[in-house]
Each structure stands twice: as structure tokens, then as C-alpha cells.
Amino acid sequence: MHRRLVIVGVFGAAGAVALAAGLHFGSQRQADAGGRADSLFAIALPDASGNEQRIDQWRGKVLVVNFWATWCAPCKEEMPEFIKAQQAWGGRGVQFVGIAVDEATKVRAFADEIHLNYPALVGGFGALDLSKTFGNRIMALPFTIIIDRDGRLVHTQLGPLTPALLQSVISKIV
Amino acid sequence: MNHSRPATRTEGLTLTSDRSGAAGLRISGAVFLCLAFSLARAASPADLLEAERAFAFSVRALDARTLEAHFAVAPGYYLYRDKVRFTVEPGALANTPVLPPGEIKHDEFFGRVATYRGKVVVTLPLEQPAPGQEISVIAESQGCADIGVCYPPQRQRIVLPLPRPGAAPGPIVSAVAPKRAWFR
Numbered sequence: 427m428h429r430r431l432v433i434v435g436v437f438g439a440a441g442a443v444a445l446a447a448g449l450h451f452g453s454q455r456q457a458d459a460g461g462r463a464d465s466l467f468a469i470a471l472p473d474a475s476g477n478e479q480r481i482d483q484w485r486g487k488v489l490v491v492n493f494w495a496t497w498c499a500p501c502k503e504e505m506p507e508f509i510k511a512q513q514a515w516g517g518r519g520v521q522f523v524g525i526a527v528d529e530a531t532k533v534r535a536f537a538d539e540i541h542l543n544y545p546a547l548v549g550g551f552g553a554l555d556l557s558k559t560f561g562n563r564i565m566a567l568p569f570t571i572i573i574d575r576d577g578r579l580v581h582t583q584l585g586p587l588t589p590a591l592l593q594s595v596i597s598k599i600v
Numbered sequence: 601m602n603h604s605r606p607a608t609r610t611e612g613l614t615l616t617s618d619r620s621g622a623a624g625l626r627i628s629g630a631v632f633l634c635l636a637f638s639l640a641r642a643a644s645p646a647d648l649l650e651a652e653r654a655f656a657f658s659v660r661a662l663d664a665r666t667l668e669a670h671f672a673v674a675p676g677y678y679l680y681r682d683k684v685r686f687t688v689e690p691g692a693l694a695n696t697p698v699l700p701p702g703e704i705k706h707d708e709f710f711g712r713v714a715t716y717r718g719k720v721v722v723t724l725p726l727e728q729p730a731p732g733q734e735i736s737v738i739a740e741s742q743g744c745a746d747i748g749v750c751y752p753p754q755r756q757r758i759v760l761p762l763p764r765p766g767a768a769p770g771p772i773v774s775a776v777a778p779k780r781a782w783f784r
Contacts, residue, residue, distance in 0.1 A: 567751075
């Protein structure tokens, strides 16, 4: 009985530590999002037509940068919401930019298919390394970052960004 | 012997429920809720596994011309069957490996796709036996987590020796060392 309680106690403590660690990392993610996105503004990538696009052309706007790929079903599922959001917020200085971890031909085909209304840049697998510098620890997709008009990283999101959360973040900085 | 986290958790619950003391059961319930909550946290993006741990790849040489490849897909993750490929160096496989059928997933964009969860075992027959020689097994794969995150295509390589004639099958060789367990 004594041994049993000791083991139960150890597991209870381990569970509490796991719980605390989970809460800690949840808040840490928000804290990390307070950095700057200067490195992003220093780069240029080709769009799906092969024309080089400098990211700093969108400096001063609220920038939503979405890392995605055609091999990523959850990425494709959320993009229609980004199209709607670009339409709704574009007039107020919000600019969506997609960076595809993919090939130009596939990017162009899918962008045409869904009538993408924001730039689709082609980053290849190197874009995953770029996303890692903004907190994409496991380099999975979709991964989205939101940058305010002053170039501060205000939100990072691994996994789908719900319309409600997107609206909540953008409405505070637009 | 290494114990993974789930195995350790099972051991704890067994120890607390094998007798029916009321206090023990109450504490077991609290522990279970605590662990259940921590598991739920594991399904959040912050706790996602690296690809090589979500889709743990290992190989065993059964004899000098037959390998057995394994994927251990972690709970909450899946691999796409049509993205799984195997090659060996040097040499070649005797034929295209027969992949298990997998389970069908209905995807909005990809339609009906076969996926793997849990354990996947594939036999890899070599074109030429090479007893006592080292061989590299390269696995390509791609998968996702149920919470809506996908990993880029992975390429993992394992180097292992082929058994000499008459020798017992070799040990299972993993692409990634297992994480240290909480308890041993």
C-alpha cells in the first residue's frame, strides 16, 4: 500500500509538472511573438510568375505571412479564409503574403484554382529554415506570422489560424 | 530497457487499480485526470513532435538478403501511404516493396487517400545478398498531425550490417535514439 501511494504520488507530481510546463510554454509562445521581423524585410523571393518580390515593399502595413505548401492539406483548407480576410482588411492596410515551401508550377496552379488575391511567393524548402527563425520549431505547416506596422512580430501560429483569432489579432493592430 | 512515456503511464495506472482500496482509486482518478490533461496539452502545437519522432523509422536485417522496415507512427499522427518509398545503397531492392493497404482518409483536397497509423512493417528483399556487409536503407515519407499540421517530406537513412550466413537476425536499428524515459 505504501509503495502504491508513493508511485501514485510520483505520477501525480509528474502530471502537475507536465501541466505547469504546458501552461508555461503556452505563455512563452506569446512572449516570443514580441520580437522584430527585420530579417524578413531583408529578403526577396520570386513570385509564382518568377518575378522577384522584396518583402520590404510591404513595410508599414500590417503583414500576415503564411508559410504553406500544396502537399499540406490543412494549409489549403485555411487559404480561402485568408482570401476573404485580404478582401475585408486590404483597404485598411492589411497585406497577406504567402510563402510556399513548394515548386513554382504547383504554386501557380493552386493560386489560380482558388483565385488567390494576395502574392504567392515561392520559397522552396529553404522557406522552412526562414520560418524556424520565427519560432517554427518543428518546421511544419501551416505556419503564420503577423507583423504590425512598426515591424514587430505580434503573433505566430503553427497550425490553422481560425478566422476568429485572425480577426482578434488584426483588429488590435490595424 | 527503455520505457516510453505511454508505457510508463500504463504501468502507473495498473499499479493503482490492481487492488480496490477506495483512497487508492480516488488518487488514481486524480492522477488519471492530471495525465489526461497533460496528454491533451500534447495535442497542442507547442507540444508537437519533431518529424523523426512522430514517424519513428527503424530497420532490422532478418537475413543477408531480407530487411524489415518499421515506422512507429505516434498517436495523433498519420503517414501518407503513397509518399512512402524505400531504397538501399549499395545495390537495389529485388522488387517494389509491398506496402500494407493502410486506412482510407477522406481529404477535401486529396480525395480518398490511404494513410498509416500505429505500426507499419514492410519487408524489403534485396536484389543481391551481401552477408556481413553494411547497407544503407533510405526511407522517404510524409505525414501530418491530426490537429492540422503537416510535415515536409522526410528522408531518413539507417546504416546496418547484414547477418552472415546462418547467423540470427540482427537487432532493430533506429534512425533516432529514443528519448530518455522518466523511469527505468
